[in-house]
Structure formats: structure tokens, C-alpha cells
Amino acid sequence: MHSFPIRVYYEDTDMAGIVYYANYLRYIERARSDWVRQIGIDQLAMKAQGIVFAVRRIEADYIQPARFDDVLEVVTRLMKITPARMIMGQDVRRGETLVFAAKVTIACIGAGGKPARLPAELRLMPIAEAQ
Numbered sequence: 001m002h003s004f005p006i007r008v009y010y011e012d013t014d015m016a017g018i019v020y021y022a023n024y025l026r027y028i029e030r031a032r033s034d035w036v037r038q039i040g041i042d043q044l045a046m047k048a049q050g051i052v053f054a055v056r057r058i059e060a061d062y063i064q065p066a067r068f069d070d071v072l073e074v075v076t077r078l079m080k081i082t083p084a085r086m087i088m089g090q091d092v093r094r095g096e097t098l099v100f101a102a103k104v105t106i107a108c109i110g111a112g113g114k115p116a117r118l119p120a121e122l123r124l125m126p127i128a129e130a131q
Contacts, residue, residue, distance in 0.1 A: 002038065004031035006072040006092075018065035024100045025058070028090040031074035032104070041119050051116045056085065057105040064099045066092070072099070084108050084115040086122060 006027050014020045036043060036053075046052060066072055073093050080087040085107045092100035110116035117123065 002031065002035040002076040004034050004074040004076070006030070006074060008066055008068055008070045008072065010068055013068050018067055019070075021062060024060070024062070024092060024102075027072070027074055027092060027100075028076070028102055028104065031076050031090060032088065032106070035076050039121055041121055046119065051108060051110050051119075053106050054109050055104060056107040059103040061101045062099075063101065064094075064097060066094055066099045070094050079103070081118065081122060083117050083123060086118065 008019055012019050012023045033043075043053070071094070075091045075093065077089045078086060079089050085105055088104045088106065090102045090104060091098055108116045108118045
């Protein structure tokens with residue numbers, strides 16, 4: 001599991017003072033990028049080799065509103081790995097309160113948008129870390 005802190009800024013909120021729904025997607029993207037960097041995958045090097053990650057699918061549940069100046073935590077866990085994609089669970093919490101939950105499928109693609117193999121660092125992760 002990976003934990004990534006987020007503070008809600010004024011610019012993240014709508015006129016009602018709650019986090020605008022699309023910003024949760026930004027939050028979980030930042031957390032995924034940080035997780036990938038933390039496990040040693042250089043996405044710029046991948047891109048130079050013609051391979052990139054792309055979001056294939058997101059299932060999102062908006063559970064409770066987050067508000068200006070809240071301190072949130074994005075928890076990312078790897079749920080499943082195949083040779084060309086990974087499925088991740090991502091929760092956004094305010095303390096113990098779950099405010100947003102997503103199941104994200106990430107595909108690895110190469111030239112022309114065709115499936116490519118995930119980097120070995122991901123494909124070879126032990127099952128215990130993937131749950």
C-alpha cells in the first residue's frame with residue numbers, strides 16, 4: 001500500500017465550498033504517479049522507449065464531501081496484475097472517514113496504442129504486495 005497526503009485548497013472547491021468532483025481524479029492520479037516513482041519506475045525513460053501508462057477504466061464512488069482546508073490521504077493498493085495492465089484500488093480518506101473510492105485499470109501501451117508489457121518491476125511484484 002502507498003499513502004499520499006493531500007490538502008484541499010480553495011481552488012479545489014466549487015461554490016458550495018466542497019471539492020469539485022473531477023478533482024478527486026487529479027488526487028488519485030498524483031498518488032499513482034508518486035507510487036510508481038517510489039517503486040523505482042522512471043516514466044520518462046519508459047516514454048523514451050515508446051511505452052506509457054494509460055487509464056483504461058475508472059469506477060468511482062463519491063461517498064462524503066471533502067471541504068476547503070481538509071487534510072486528506074490517498075491510499076493506493078495494487079489489486080491485480082496482468083502482463084499489460086494493473087488494477088488498483090484507491091481510497092481518499094479524511095482521517096478515518098472514507099470520502100471517495102475508486103477502482104482504476106491502468107494499461108501499458110506502446111506504439112500506435114497497442115498493448116505493451118508492464119515494466120518488470122511491476123510484473124514481478126510478489127502476490128503479497130499486490131493484495
